[in-house]
Amino acid sequence: MKNILSTLFLASGLMLSAQVGINTESPKSKLDVNGDLNLRDKIAVLDATDNSLSLGNNDQLLVSQGEGYAPIWKTLRIPEYEPNKFYLIFNNSFSDKVGVDFTFGEQPPATSTGKAAAFVKGANFSTLPTFKKIVDLSNKIQVFSDENKTYFQFETVVQANFTANGTPDTAIDYACGIFVDDKLISLRQNNLKASSAQFTFLTHNQIGMVTNLTKGEHDVSVACSRISSYGDAQNRKLAIGVNTSSNLNKFITQSSLKVDVYEIPQVFNPIIK
Numbered sequence: 103m104k105n106i107l108s109t110l111f112l113a114s115g116l117m118l119s120a121q122v123g124i125n126t127e128s129p130k131s132k133l134d135v136n137g138d139l140n141l142r143d144k145i146a147v148l149d150a151t152d153n154s155l156s157l158g159n160n161d162q163l164l165v166s167q168g169e170g171y172a173p174i175w176k177t178l179r180i181p182e183y184e185p186n187k188f189y190l191i192f193n194n195s196f197s198d199k200v201g202v203d204f205t206f207g208e209q210p211p212a213t214s215t216g217k218a219a220a221f222v223k224g225a226n227f228s229t230l231p232t233f234k235k236i237v238d239l240s241n242k243i244q245v246f247s248d249e250n251k252t253y254f255q256f257e258t259v260v261q262a263n264f265t266a267n268g269t270p271d272t273a274i275d276y277a278c279g280i281f282v283d284d285k286l287i288s289l290r291q292n293n294l295k296a297s298s299a300q301f302t303f304l305t306h307n308q309i310g311m312v313t314n315l316t317k318g319e320h321d322v323s324v325a326c327s328r329i330s331s332y333g334d335a336q337n338r339k340l341a342i343g344v345n346t347s348s349n350l351n352k353f354i355t356q357s358s359l360k361v362d363v364y365e366i367p368q369v370f371n372p373i374i375k
Contacts, residue, residue, distance in 0.1 A: 148172050185366075191246060192363035198238035199356045201258070201343025204276075204328035206336045208232060221277065221291075227284040233277075233325040236343050239359045240323040245315045247365035254280050254288065254310040256324055258357035261303035262338050263346040264296035272296035272333035274340050278326040280310040280359075287312045291329065294340070301347035303355075324359055 123129030126136040146155040147164065150172060158164075158175035165176040210232045227233065236258075243252070262274055273295040280288040288310025296302060326342045339346050343357035 147174070188249075188251060188364040188366055190362060191250075191365045191367070192244055193361060194241070194243070195358060195360045196239050196241050197356055197358045198236050198343055199352045200237055201341060201352075201355065201357060202234040202236055202326055203339055203341040203344060203346070204234075205339055206328075206331055209328040209331060221279075221286070221289050223286060225286040227281055227286070227323075227325060230279070230286075230325070230327065233279065233327040235323050235325040236357050239357055240321065241359075241361075242319050243322055243361055243363060244319055245317050245363060245365070247368045248314060248317060249366040249368070250313065250315055251364045252282075252312050252315060253362045253364070254308075254312075254322070255360040256280060256306075256308040256310070256357070258306050258343045259303055259345075259350065259355040260292070260294055260306050260340070260342050261301065261346050261350060261355065262294055262296075262335065262340050264300060264302050264338055265334070266298055266300040267296035267334065272335050272338075274331050274335045274338070275329040276326060276340060276342065277329055278306060278308060278324065278342065280308065281321075281323045281325060282312055282315065283321050284323070296334070301349050303350060306342070322359070322361060324357070 121129040121132055121134065123134045124136065126134055144157055145164070146157050148154075149156040156175060159177070162175040162177050164173045166173050227235075239256075245252075256278065258278070260276060264272060273293050275291065275293050277289055277291040279286050279290075288308060290306070290308045292304070292306060294302065294304055328340050331338075341355070343355055345351055345355045
């Protein structure tokens with residue numbers, strides 16, 4: 103009789119109490135377990151769409167939807183990585199229709215330091231005063247592993263407002279560089295020549311690579327410079343990523359930069375939500 107009464111009193115207490123604690127005298131929710139929880143059978147959650155109980159599928163996790171909402175089953179998809187292999191972790195593309203242009207007065211003096219001395223890998227952007235950045239190609243990239251290879255592909259159109267000139271003496275030398283954290287990692291120099299057709303132009307393609315950037319955010323940018331002018335080119339404007347004349351437009355001359363970061367995975371971002 104005592105056992106029966108004790109059971110009845112316990113059941114009554116549980117029914118009257120709003121919160122139940124196991125191994126705690128001050129429960130903080132309707133069921134508060136202070137210790138290990140061992141489930142021997144199944145977990146089911148209410149599916150609010152049809153008011154049924156959902157057991158989920160194999161390999162699914164319960165994910166919170168916030169206060170006042172029942173949790174839901176979600177499938178966690180984590181790619182499999184093989185050790186010591188590079189994988190594409192980050193990629194993005196940027197475009198710019200503003201470009202940069204140069205008059206003859208903006209190129210370095212003929213007596214300035216030789217190109218070979220100035221254009222070395224790792225040169226700081228601040229040491230290249232005649233270079234102008236293509237504004238909308240300046241962006242941030244993210245690196246998650248110390249072992250990485252980052253590839254860059256830059257494309258633009260270069261034009262000068264040359265008049266028709268069949269002689270080879272009218273031309274402009276220019277250079278474009280790709281920078282990471284304002285350090286030069288790739289540079290290409292080219293020459294745009296006047297021809298029998300006025301307003302000549304060319305397509306500039308450039309690929310660069312840098313290895314083992316430090317983990318974290320990095321600033322990527324592209325900058326170009328007018329280097330030398332020959333013949334009548336002293337009177338002409340050079341434009342990179344923008345048109346000088348109406349035979350082209352900003353859509354045709356726009357610049358683009360593609361960035362791909364390959365890494366050997368080391369650390370994965372924690373799953374928060």
